[in-house]
Amino acid sequence: MHDLSLSFLLIFLLAILFPNWLFGQFFPNPSFEGPRGSHLSPPPWKPCERNSTPDTQPGAWEVTKLPTDGNSYISIIARGTHGPASNTPEDINIKLNRDLLAGHCYSFSIDLSMSTKFGHTSSIGWINYDTPAVLKIYGGNINCEEAELLWLSDPISNSNWETLFFTLRPTEESIKYIRLAADYHNAFSYYGNILIDNIQTYTEKVIYTIAMDTIVDFGDTLHLSASSGDAYKWSSENQLSCSDCREQLLVVKGSGSYVVEIEDAYGCNFFEEFMVEIRYDPELLFVPNLITPNGDGANDHFEIRGLPDRSKLEIFNRSGKLVYSKDFYDNSWNGQETNGRSLPKGIYFYKLKSELFSQPYTGFIEVIK
Numbered sequence: 001m002h003d004l005s006l007s008f009l010l011i012f013l014l015a016i017l018f019p020n021w022l023f024g025q026f027f028p029n030p031s032f033e034g035p036r037g038s039h040l041s042p043p044p045w046k047p048c049e050r051n052s053t054p055d056t057q058p059g060a061w062e063v064t065k066l067p068t069d070g071n072s073y074i075s076i077i078a079r080g081t082h083g084p085a086s087n088t089p090e091d092i093n094i095k096l097n098r099d100l101l102a103g104h105c106y107s108f109s110i111d112l113s114m115s116t117k118f119g120h121t122s123s124i125g126w127i128n129y130d131t132p133a134v135l136k137i138y139g140g141n142i143n144c145e146e147a148e149l150l151w152l153s154d155p156i157s158n159s160n161w162e163t164l165f166f167t168l169r170p171t172e173e174s175i176k177y178i179r180l181a182a183d184y185h186n187a188f189s190y191y192g193n194i195l196i197d198n199i200q201t202y203t204e205k206v207i208y209t210i211a212m213d214t215i216v217d218f219g220d221t222l223h224l225s226a227s228s229g230d231a232y233k234w235s236s237e238n239q240l241s242c243s244d245c246r247e248q249l250l251v252v253k254g255s256g257s258y259v260v261e262i263e264d265a266y267g268c269n270f271f272e273e274f275m276v277e278i279r280y281d282p283e284l285l286f287v288p289n290l291i292t293p294n295g296d297g298a299n300d301h302f303e304i305r306g307l308p309d310r311s312k313l314e315i316f317n318r319s320g321k322l323v324y325s326k327d328f329y330d331n332s333w334n335g336q337e338t339n340g341r342s343l344p345k346g347i348y349f350y351k352l353k354s355e356l357f358s359q360p361y362t363g364f365i366e367v368i369k
């Protein structure tokens with residue numbers, strides 16, 4: 001893995017381990033800490049103007065699950081057909097520490113669960129709010145506004161805490177307020193609950209994935225295809241067929257990784273890495289023993305067949321002095337010194353190094369003029 005991949009991996013790992021330190025929190029009180037009880041919201045989170053208010057848990061409505069972070073978390077419900085606030089889902093609202101900007105992307109994680117026991121006794125008996133609800137995340141410019149639905153979860157059916165990662169990509173305006181709402185999944189109404197704890201901010205930009213990890217033979221043709229986007233920027237220590245296209249068709253001559261930065265329609269940048277390891281057969285290597293650099297097109301250059309990418313060539317004169325050196329040799333030597341000055345005719349000694357060779361390949365090369 002080369003340096004670029006390592007730095008991205010490091011950033012990704014740091015983001016997992018220390019999200020707040022790297023990026024700062026968008027959400028005040030992201031762990032929903034506050035006095036526990038029914039109809040209580042942990043400040044500065046506030047319910048919107050509805051007849052149904054969130055609760056700070058555990059302890060209310062028979063919920064006993066422990067928090068994933070700190071001392072408390074919240075529950076919001078989807079309410080069924082019975083009672084004065086029937087058929088209403090609950091929500092909770094917050095003013096962000098800083099705006100989410102249109103055209104940017106932001107990655108978060110959130111801990112979600114449902115409680116299999118969540119209810120109360122009513123005039124029609126015990127009501128259990130145990131049908132999985134969906135979580136909606138709205139963005140707005142004023143309190144409780146639903147200017148934009150930024151994210152919709154699958155039904156939250158897990159009864160143990162799970163951490164979900166999600167990305168918000170506002171498209172219209174700067175988002176100042178975020179509203180979390182429980183809602184019904186494919187039904188007019190039913191009784192359900194969602195438990196929410198520990199929202200963490202990860203990154204404003206970077207998503208990094210390993211797209212491929214493969215082993216091929218030296219000289220094989222490899223097809224690399226990036227995920228769909230609007231723009232592409234490739235980087236690699238090895239040769240590329242183009243730097244800004246979606247697909248690469250390569251004759252592979254070196255191990256290493258190919259990284260593409262993809263920009264999507266929302267201006268969200270993410271990275272994919274293709275890691276390639278090659279098998280090398282030393283029989284492939286053919287090194288000529290003379291060159292005739294007279295410009296007639298025949299044997300003008302020291303052209304090594306089966307040359308791996310990132311090979312290093314060194315040329316020494318008869319007294320053992322290093323006269324030419326190139327780290328990424330490209331079959332271009334035609335009898336010159338490293339500084340370009342022409343060398344006299346005669347016999348020279350070469351040393352070719354590659355990570356694919358068990359030891360340097362050496363021999364004599366005659367320059368005929």
Ligand SMILES: [Ca+2]
Nearest residue numbers: 031069070072
């Ligand atoms: Ca908490």
